[in-house]
Amino acid sequence: MKKIGFLSFGHWAPSPQSQTRSASDALLQSIELAVAAEELGADGAYFRVHHFARQLGSPFPLLAAAGAKTRRIEIGTAVIDMRYENPLYMAEDAGAADLIAGGRLQLGISRGSPEQVIDGWRYFGYAPQEGESDADMARRHTQVLLEVLRGKGFAQPNPRPMFPNPPGLLRVEPHSEGLRDRIWWGAATNATAEWAAKSGMNLQSSTLKFDESGKPFHIQQADQIRAFRAAWTAAGHEREPRVSVSRSIFALVDDRDRAYFGSSESEDHFGYIEADTRAVFGRTYAAEPDVLIEELKKDDAIMEADTLLLTVPNQLGVDYNAHVIEAILTHIAPALGWR
Structure with a gap:
């Protein structure tokens, strides 16, 4: 069995070709798609976070709203850029969103990706400490968040508080038990x-x-997953970890699919991000269901992961994206033993 969800970047553009022409469209349709995905039997609704961009930017109102409108599906991010975050305030927002969702929040965080502006986190009031890089700062913020989410008291109470305090040091509230185990790192x-x-x-x-090796994307990613699991075992954690991979996968089952994705390139790409950082970009899978099933069997990383996030073209609207998700759940997942 494999959990299958969608991942939306929440693009919007004031264009007649876009079904999401405003930030309002992108946000409200994200909630609608989470509801539709739950009705179809999908396992997760995940959202990407980018600042200074015409995309989803402030995740917690969206997560809370989607959590309130659904009952079963996991609600998550992939990922929040920790360079921009106050970890204590983030713990409050995340705790509230998780309680609204009934403990279904799956919070993906990371150092972040190339940005729309230069050092955008500085506009949010953050800067690396002396000797730190921005990546170091993101990891420092993360360590504070992880510690706060344990729910242990750390703040000295006021001897004359406005409201009565429980005994001992105080913690950030609201605290949602179990959220600490549902934090993911985008590596x-x-x-x-x-x-x-x-x-x-x-x-x-x-x-x-x-x-890191010049090998095909799915092989490098599978190697990464195995390195992660080996490090997890060595660390001696008691619970089993979860691993997700994201893919652009389209089953060509009607004329719309063939018009949109029938000519998609099906090869990995190597290129550069952030000046001199060489990266490998995974292919798009787009084929008739029987062909697609055989192609996905050969993707080592998908087979290693327990969760698959389908990147959806959100600007094509809720109905079409629900169709994309349904086609995978109906035509592909059962044949691969995922359902």
């Missing part, structure tokens, strides 16, 4: 995957990773 390298394992976080691996 682009084997080393950061191993760091995530040592820190007791689940692993999210996206449709790209830094090129």
